[in-house]
Amino acid sequence: MIDNSILLKAYALMSKAKFMAETYEANRSICKYVHSTSRGHEAIQLAAAFQLQPQDFVSPYYRDESMLLGMGFTPYELMLQLLAKKEDIFTGGREYYSHPNYKGVDKPTIIHQSSATGMQAIPTTGLAYGVQFKENYKPDDLPHGVNDELPIVICSLGDSSITEGEVSEAMQFAVLKQLPIIYLVQDNNWGISVSAAESRTMNAFEYAAGFKGMNRIQVDGSDFEASYEVLKYVCDWVRKERKPYLVHAQVPLLGHHTSGVRKEFYRSEDDWTKHIAHDPNPKLRKKLAERGVGEEEILKIETEANDTIKIDFEKAIASPEPDPSSVEDFVFAPTTVINESGERSPVDAEKVLMVDAALYAIREIMEDHPEAILYGQDVGKRLGGVFREAATLADRFGSHRVFNTAIQEAFIVGSCVGISAMGLKPIVEVQFADYIYPGFNQLASEVSKSCYLTCGKFPVSMILRVPIGAYGGGGPYHSGSIETTLLSIKGLKVAYPSNAADMKGLIKAAYLDPNPVVMLEHKGLYWSKVPGTDEAKTKEPARDYILPFGKANIVLHADKNKIVNGESCVIITYGMGVYWSKAAA
Ligand SMILES: Cc1ncc(C[n+]2csc(CCOP(=O)(O)OP(=O)(O)O)c2C)c(N)n1
Ligand SMILES: [Mg+2]
Numbered sequence: 396m397i398d399n400s401i402l403l404k405a406y407a408l409m410s411k412a413k414f415m416a417e418t419y420e421a422n423r424s425i426c427k428y429v430h431s432t433s434r435g436h437e438a439i440q441l442a443a444a445f446q447l448q449p450q451d452f453v454s455p456y457y458r459d460e461s462m463l464l465g466m467g468f469t470p471y472e473l474m475l476q477l478l479a480k481k482e483d484i485f486t487g488g489r490e491y492y493s494h495p496n497y498k499g500v501d502k503p504t505i506i507h508q509s510s511a512t513g514m515q516a517i518p519t520t521g522l523a524y525g526v527q528f529k530e531n532y533k534p535d536d537l538p539h540g541v542n543d544e545l546p547i548v549i550c551s552l553g554d555s556s557i558t559e560g561e562v563s564e565a566m567q568f569a570v571l572k573q574l575p576i577i578y579l580v581q582d583n584n585w586g587i588s589v590s591a592a593e594s595r596t597m598n599a600f601e602y603a604a605g606f607k608g609m610n611r612i613q614v615d616g617s618d619f620e621a622s623y624e625v626l627k628y629v630c631d632w633v634r635k636e637r638k639p640y641l642v643h644a645q646v647p648l649l650g651h652h653t654s655g656v657r658k659e660f661y662r663s664e665d666d667w668t669k670h671i672a673h674d675p676n677p678k679l680r681k682k683l684a685e686r687g688v689g690e691e692e693i694l695k696i697e698t699e700a701n702d703t704i705k706i707d708f709e710k711a712i713a714s715p716e717p718d719p720s721s722v723e724d725f726v727f728a729p730t731t732v733i734n735e736s737g738e739r740s741p742v743d744a745e746k747v748l749m750v751d752a753a754l755y756a757i758r759e760i761m762e763d764h765p766e767a768i769l770y771g772q773d774v775g776k777r778l779g780g781v782f783r784e785a786a787t788l789a790d791r792f793g794s795h796r797v798f799n800t801a802i803q804e805a806f807i808v809g810s811c812v813g814i815s816a817m818g819l820k821p822i823v824e825v826q827f828a829d830y831i832y833p834g835f836n837q838l839a840s841e842v843s844k845s846c847y848l849t850c851g852k853f854p855v856s857m858i859l860r861v862p863i864g865a866y867g868g869g870g871p872y873h874s875g876s877i878e879t880t881l882l883s884i885k886g887l888k889v890a891y892p893s894n895a896a897d898m899k900g901l902i903k904a905a906y907l908d909p910n911p912v913v914m915l916e917h918k919g920l921y922w923s924k925v926p927g928t929d930e931a932k933t934k935e936p937a938r939d940y941i942l943p944f945g946k947a948n949i950v951l952h953a954d955k956n957k958i959v960n961g962e963s964c965v966i967i968t969y970g971m972g973v974y975w976s977k978a979a980a
Contacts, residue, residue: 525817555586616644809837900942
């Protein structure tokens with residue numbers, strides 16, 4: 396039986412969550428963004444929070460306010476985000492309510508949380524992979540608990556988010572690698588106004604059965620004691636066994652979807668009556684009374700909770716607004732690579748093809764940096780990339796550092812968010828630029844915004860290699876150019892070299908950059924097979940050569956007289972464009 400002290404602690408926090416919801420509803424007009432509350436989901440969320448230890452990782456979703464309270468964040472801290480205040484510890488007033496991120500030794504780590512439903516599954520599964528990698532290959536670098544406990548990862552999700560394709564990619568990877576992750580699904584039968592019955596034939600528990608190797612369990616998530624027992628069991632088990640679990644918790648939804656999408660727009664009286672019958676708050680109150688806790692003591696808890704919320708809300712209202720001049724802060728983390736350095740053209744160096752310059756750059760990086768890992772489709776053993784752009788690397792560095800993935804571009808791209816947060820440096824690849832689109836969502840929703848929306852706590856340090864452009868016989872789906880699309884995403888750096896020396900120097904700069912870098916590698920230049928591209932072959936720069944981003948090279952100087960006569964023009968270009976321009980000149 397669970398100790399009364401735990402039930403009392405849960406009831407105090409549940410009472411706070413209830414008064415917070417009432418306070419927010421009464422003060423809707425001063426809340427900057429719309430907000431969701433945890434009403435109805437409190438029991439399962441607190442039960443999960445109470446199992447977490449500081450070395451753990453958790454990705455709460457936007458309804459997980461009670462989980463945050465259970466982890467020790469104060470109502471005041473949460474309210475600063477509700478009111479978009481400068482001192483909002485998560486996002487500095489940039490994000491909606493209950494979109495946390497946290498990096499500190501006193502609580503579990505929370506990486507960037509977006510509003511995109513289900514999309515946290517991939518970055519969070521990436522974290523679990525990072526945990527497993529460190530456990531196996533860099534154990535001294537993995538945080539442990541006070542009694543030497545290993546970290547676990549919890550990914551929290553709403554029931555309707557499970558139908559997103561990305562969730563399936565994450566679960567596939569979690570079971571394939573047997574990662575120490577718990578998917579906690581809070582099932583309130585609603586996805587805004589879409590009911591469970593009209594959106595799926597199975598709940599998350601039934602769905603999980605299709606993922607061979609996924610352990611699973613169901614619980615009444617409105618019953619705190621039952622939820623606590625199940626989550627204690629599951630968390631203890633994963634902490635020890637290092638294998639994935641899915642917990643399916645049935646819960647009522649006792650507020651509006653958000654303060655903007657009101658329950659009366661789409662819910663019937665009958666539905667509301669059914670949900671309210673499962674309110675976890677009176678359920679726990681009744682249990683406390685059954686356990687002999689007197690009415691006076693319960694009332695005291697409620698009064699104290701109410702008083703705290705009142706004081707905290709007043710204090711949060713009075714706290715300063717963000718400084719508008721800070722709006723551009725944290726789009727990128729500062730890079731140390733500012734100037735060109737090292738030897739670009741050693742006297743005795745051989746000329747190399749661009750594809751080999753890239754390969755040698757990665758090889759040197761992997762030799763010098765044990766935290767560098769490379770993965771993607773076909774980049775591992777046997778083939779080493781469909782263009783042989785990663786040939787020999789798996790043999791040289793082992794399958795734990797260079798490995799094949801399934802065909803899951805979203806996972807390849809989005810997992811970097813979690814892996815980078817673990818202090819590893821992912822170098823990943825999508826096979827053709829045309830196939831970046833399945834991963835594009837992760838790039839735009841998660842990767843590019845992580846630094847900005849965590850106020851610099853979680854920049855995603857990664858390289859995404861993308862073979863691009865036309866080459867012999869590519870056709871419509873193997874020749875695409877995507878650079879303009881990429882350039883419309885703030886928070887990404889894009890490099891597009893035109894010769895072997897630039898390729899090597901830019902990959903080195905990309906590695907040292909704390910931000911996400913997309914390397915566009917033109918397939919027509921890889922082997923200089925396209926007529927007129929011979930100069931893409933250059934001497935191989937030395938190991939120490941680094942070429943910073945954003946600096947142009949003058950390839951062709953105009954005739955002075957022609958400039959004076961107005962017969963000249965400037966072409967600013969990149970990649971294959973350099974050779975087209977030279978041909979035109
Ligand atoms: C990718 C994406 N599509 C649509 C939305 C809009 N949206 C916000 S919440 C929501 C419903 C999510 O339902 P569920 O996952 O069950 O969580 P609940 O709100 O019921 O707790 C939708 C469709 C979104 N935020 N992200
Ligand atoms: Mg739902």
